[in-house]
Amino acid sequence: SSDSWHFHFSRTSGSLCQELTKQLGEMQNVGAIHFFCNYEESRGNYLVDVDGNRMLDVYTQIASIPIGYNHPSLMNVMSNPNNMSAFINRPALGILPPENFPEKLSESLLSVAPAGMSRVQTMACGSCSNENAFKAMFIWYRNKERGHNIPSEEDLSSCMINQSPGCPDLSILSFMGGFHGRTMGCLAATHSKAIHKLDVPSFDWPVAPFPKLKYPLEEFTRENAQEEARCLEEVEDLIVRWRQKGQPVAGIVIEPIQAEGGDNHATPDFFKKLRNIARKHGCAFHVDEVQTGCGVTGKFWAHEHWEMDDPADVVSFSKKMLTGGFYHKDELQADKVNIHTLNRVFARDKGVLMGGCGDKSIRLRPALVFKEYHAHLFLNVFNDVLAEY
Amino acid sequence: SSDSWHFHFSRTSGSLCQELTKQLGEMQNVGAIHFFCNYEESRGNYLVDVDGNRMLDVYTQIASIPIGYNHPSLMNVMSNPNNMSAFINRPALGILPPENFPEKLSESLLSVAPAGMSRVQTMACGSCSNENAFKAMFIWYRNKERGHNIPSEEDLSSCMINQSPGCPDLSILSFMGGFHGRTMGCLAATHSKAIHKLDVPSFDWPVAPFPKLKYPLEEFTRENAQEEARCLEEVEDLIVRWRQKGQPVAGIVIEPIQAEGGDNHATPDFFKKLRNIARKHGCAFHVDEVQTGCGVTGKFWAHEHWEMDDPADVVSFSKKMLTGGFYHKDELQADKVNIHTLNRVFARDKGVLMGGCGDKSIRLRPALVFKEYHAHLFLNVFNDVLAEY
Ligand code: FES
Numbered sequence: 001s002s003d004s005w006h007f008h009f010s011r012t013s014g015s016l017c018q019e020l021t022k023q024l025g026e027m028q029n030v031g032a033i034h035f036f037c038n039y040e041e042s043r044g045n046y047l048v049d050v051d052g053n054r055m056l057d058v059y060t061q062i063a064s065i066p067i068g069y070n071h072p073s074l075m076n077v078m079s080n081p082n083n084m085s086a087f088i089n090r091p092a093l094g095i096l097p098p099e100n101f102p103e104k105l106s107e108s109l110l111s112v113a114p115a116g117m118s119r120v121q122t123m124a125c126g127s128c129s130n131e132n133a134f135k136a137m138f139i140w141y142r143n144k145e146r147g148h149n150i151p152s153e154e155d156l157s158s159c160m161i162n163q164s165p166g167c168p169d170l171s172i173l174s175f176m177g178g179f180h181g182r183t184m185g186c187l188a189a190t191h192s193k194a195i196h197k198l199d200v201p202s203f204d205w206p207v208a209p210f211p212k213l214k215y216p217l218e219e220f221t222r223e224n225a226q227e228e229a230r231c232l233e234e235v236e237d238l239i240v241r242w243r244q245k246g247q248p249v250a251g252i253v254i255e256p257i258q259a260e261g262g263d264n265h266a267t268p269d270f271f272k273k274l275r276n277i278a279r280k281h282g283c284a285f286h287v288d289e290v291q292t293g294c295g296v297t298g299k300f301w302a303h304e305h306w307e308m309d310d311p312a313d314v315v316s317f318s319k320k321m322l323t324g325g326f327y328h329k330d331e332l333q334a335d336k337v338n339i340h341t342l343n344r345v346f347a348r349d350k351g352v353l354m355g356g357c358g359d360k361s362i363r364l365r366p367a368l369v370f371k372e373y374h375a376h377l378f379l380n381v382f383n384d385v386l387a388e389y
Numbered sequence: 390s391s392d393s394w395h396f397h398f399s400r401t402s403g404s405l406c407q408e409l410t411k412q413l414g415e416m417q418n419v420g421a422i423h424f425f426c427n428y429e430e431s432r433g434n435y436l437v438d439v440d441g442n443r444m445l446d447v448y449t450q451i452a453s454i455p456i457g458y459n460h461p462s463l464m465n466v467m468s469n470p471n472n473m474s475a476f477i478n479r480p481a482l483g484i485l486p487p488e489n490f491p492e493k494l495s496e497s498l499l500s501v502a503p504a505g506m507s508r509v510q511t512m513a514c515g516s517c518s519n520e521n522a523f524k525a526m527f528i529w530y531r532n533k534e535r536g537h538n539i540p541s542e543e544d545l546s547s548c549m550i551n552q553s554p555g556c557p558d559l560s561i562l563s564f565m566g567g568f569h570g571r572t573m574g575c576l577a578a579t580h581s582k583a584i585h586k587l588d589v590p591s592f593d594w595p596v597a598p599f600p601k602l603k604y605p606l607e608e609f610t611r612e613n614a615q616e617e618a619r620c621l622e623e624v625e626d627l628i629v630r631w632r633q634k635g636q637p638v639a640g641i642v643i644e645p646i647q648a649e650g651g652d653n654h655a656t657p658d659f660f661k662k663l664r665n666i667a668r669k670h671g672c673a674f675h676v677d678e679v680q681t682g683c684g685v686t687g688k689f690w691a692h693e694h695w696e697m698d699d700p701a702d703v704v705s706f707s708k709k710m711l712t713g714g715f716y717h718k719d720e721l722q723a724d725k726v727n728i729h730t731l732n733r734v735f736a737r738d739k740g741v742l743m744g745g746c747g748d749k750s751i752r753l754r755p756a757l758v759f760k761e762y763h764a765h766l767f768l769n770v771f772n773d774v775l776a777e778y
Contacts, residue, residue: 016488020488020490024491027495027499027508029722033486034485036487038488039478042474044756045758050488053737055737058741058742059752060756061478064481065478068757074477078476079473085428085429087467088459088463088464089459090450090453090454092451092453094421097409097425098425098427099427101409101413102412102416118415120416121417121418124513125514128517128572135589142588143588151587151588155583155588156587159583159589160586163591166583166586167586167589167590171590176549182520183517183520184574194544194728197548197549197556199531199540199544199556201559202551202556203590207551259752260746262747264747294757296754339583339584348424348442351442352444352447353446357650357651358647358649362652365447365680367433367434367446367455367456368456369456369457369460374434381445
């Protein structure tokens, strides 16, 4: 490769690093690899590479290390036998949460909930946090349009084949330079680098300019105010145009500080006015704090710098928070009428847990340690249940 | 709630379960909760709930427990201090992998790679595995269309605002009853339950019927063969129609056994012919083994039952595999020309690691344990670097 970085790499990387890059290149694309690390030897602010170089890390796994490498408190959490079973048993939290889940949520995530938000949904990464926040905004918007949350027959049948009205022509307004993740929904709101988006089909969603402020700020007060006003005007214009196109803006998503897009800032005044535009036009307001949350700006959440009573409808997080998820207002709670409940067959009061699927099937997905003995046990219970029905 | 399941729940669940459901209901939607579990007390094939009920689990966290609850081997892996630092330091594997990453990949995931696949990309869950597999197929298809992997200026500028040709009008063909995840890309290929899709915007992608076989199979050989032929005909018809609409099918995605959609099977003959249709029309063939992989069908991968030399171009996995990801053929390797490399500033040979962002910015995202002392250290190095440039 001829790019500048590889040149640099060859100047500074030892032979072990080069050998490992070659090995990994047989299995994966290594185009983005910086170097290989020795995580055992890394401590606090210092990352150690495989060639023994120790360096001050001001990037921290793309802003994901809250309190430094190998912090003893995190080591203790990991090695605590009470936590171990949660790690290895992969609880499906939405259906079979552990006993301490409500307590853990209220003691950890909800103890730092943004203003006005009493509900939190946990997710596994920044992308699914944003994807599911988008979905919550779409559902909220459609319920508002319908006046209730009961889907029509047409909603139900059309959604199965990706067509409206069941899959509605709604959009999310995002900002040039924004980054919200790389799964296809988030990616449609991401506009930082072409390489992330190139060749991937997308949604026709509106993209507003993010203010380009001039520094030092105190010398360009007037120009910067004009620039922010221009961007806000464009936002309103896009909301109106997309409504006219039949693809109303259900939500606006923005980072308090653009990260991948170039570490771009705007004033609290800009965000206040943007939030008001969202309210005025009936769009949900989603603040993506994946890279800015967890104390890194001097407040727990970066949006606290805006000093608003009602800063957002949805706030997503991940990275330093060590789990993903999103907070939201009560009204963003998706209380869908549960359409398929009759399909579940339960034998739990006889000591068997099984799953349903489709309209009328049960699903057996035992572990690989399931033996003939267990099959007999299951069949006995199942026969009993069938006899009762 | 008035549905049948809640009725059942109240018959069998103890007061602790009800109390916890109420608590969690203050923070999250609890509409899908079955009951709360005591994961510490669960063992092997038996799940224990918070009220002390022990039950044979044939569902295993939606097919995610490979060798039973709290298996000692997994406990050992988790408590091994050499693994601990990988768990708590959240390595950004794409840029800063640990030293043992190539070895781990080749000893674990690649040792069970499907036929013809030497490359594997790790992911965090089934959804991002499929999302990224779709993206790999789109990129592969576009490179094939272009005849090379060098994007035009128009590709680069149009993709930043979600428009073609940069974000091309390509589609993924999927099957009615299929389930591939719930982020927006996967969801456009998912057609199992309306509640998963309702109110979420989607892509106009083709949906083919999955064979509905009659049982016992040996009594309905002729009918079932006709049913499979009908579905295959419809697949070809959809590929042609979507090409004519200007939204060519870049890939076909299918589960070897439909799971959420109702535990639906088809014959090896169906899959062989489907794979050949994909090849004939230049579509990539993606087998989603998220629920069927890791030995659960008697072979390591369910597609091995088809006994084909070239069963797929992409195979995705998660759940029992304990990590997500996808295998793919060499030709599906996205070797995009790296467009933004000049924007990186490196001070690594002076002992500092920092990040780039946007076109010309550096990004400082230190940990919260960063002190004034570290800031001085950074500034000294940074001044040196600037002096050199
Ligand atoms: S999308 Fe897979 S972990 Fe978030």
